[in-house]
Amino acid sequence: MSDLPHLTELYGSLNDDDLYMRFFIYHRVSEEEVKRILAQEDHVTLLAERDDKIVGEGSLFTNGEFSLVVRREHRRMGVGTKIVESLIEEAKARRIKMLIFYTLPNNYPMIAIGRKLGFTLKFDEDEVIGTKVLL
Numbered sequence: 745m746s747d748l749p750h751l752t753e754l755y756g757s758l759n760d761d762d763l764y765m766r767f768f769i770y771h772r773v774s775e776e777e778v779k780r781i782l783a784q785e786d787h788v789t790l791l792a793e794r795d796d797k798i799v800g801e802g803s804l805f806t807n808g809e810f811s812l813v814v815r816r817e818h819r820r821m822g823v824g825t826k827i828v829e830s831l832i833e834e835a836k837a838r839r840i841k842m843l844i845f846y847t848l849p850n851n852y853p854m855i856a857i858g859r860k861l862g863f864t865l866k867f868d869e870d871e872v873i874g875t876k877v878l879l
Contacts, residue, residue: 747791750798752778757815788838790830792823802827808840812854824857832861836878843876 755773773781781803782789792800792814800814800823810831814824835843845863847854849872858865863874 747782747789747798748775748778751782751789751791751801754798754801754813754815758813759816762813762816788834790827790834792818792827794818799823800827802831804831804834804838804840804843806838806840807844808835808842809844809846810835811845812857814853819853824853825860828857828861832876832878841878843874843878845874847872847874 752773752775755778787803787805789801789803791798792802798815799818800812802810802812804810810828812824812827812831814827832843843863845854845858849867849870851872855865855872855874858872858874861876863876866873866875
């Protein structure tokens with residue numbers, strides 16, 4: 745399966761709040777932008793698939809930062825947790841020493857995943873920073 749149309753469709757299915765949680769901007773992502781995202785060599789993107797449909801995406805950057813999005817109708821099914829677990833394993837394989845994520849204080853699912861997987865969480869007024877040292 746070619747990832748481009750499926751990832752474009754995943755991003756296109758996100759509502760404004762979901763887009764803001766993923767990209768920190770209210771902006772519809774075009775196919776050209778998805779192409780650029782996929783072509784960048786500073787990260788690896790892992791996809792979660794069910795029934796030939798991309799239901800989630802996690803990107804791990806070489807600096808240890810990662811991002812995550814799960815299709816709304818597939819949330820609360822463990823998809824996000826599984827993606828982050830896979831990102832942790834990928835980071836270890838790449839000898840990345842620390843993982844970090846940034847999210848908004850009202851992104852309760854991401855905060856819950858961070859807690860569940862042992863991230864240290866720092867709460868500020870306008871963001872939450874999750875870190876995890878990898879051994």
